Amino acid sequence: MWAEGETIEVWGNRDTPSGFLLHGIPHDIRKLCNRWQVHTRWWEPGETVWREYLKVTTDDGLLCLLGHDLLGDQWFLSRIYD
Secondary structure: OOOOOEEEEEEEOOOOEEEEEEOOEEEEEEEEEEEEEEEEOOOOOOOOEEEEEEEEEEOOOOEEEEEEEOOOOEEEEEEEEO
16 A cells, blocks of 8 residues: 555546556556545635545456646546455
8 A cells, every 4th residue: 555646647538447567567447446535725715625446357367546736637546465
């Protein structure tokens, strides 16, 4: 688990990507297991956190938690489950 997340590039649909690139290695997403949003401190400008999380499985058998910063439009890897 990474507290800040590891920045990744995604491809496919921006709402539900079909894959991501981590350290130069492509991972195709096979299944979306779960998704949810976190929107906090919306009442305080500059302090707002608005993210969507996707738990996915990949073609190489990884179970991962991907995050999408909806304000900055950046994707990150938060967790790889073992």
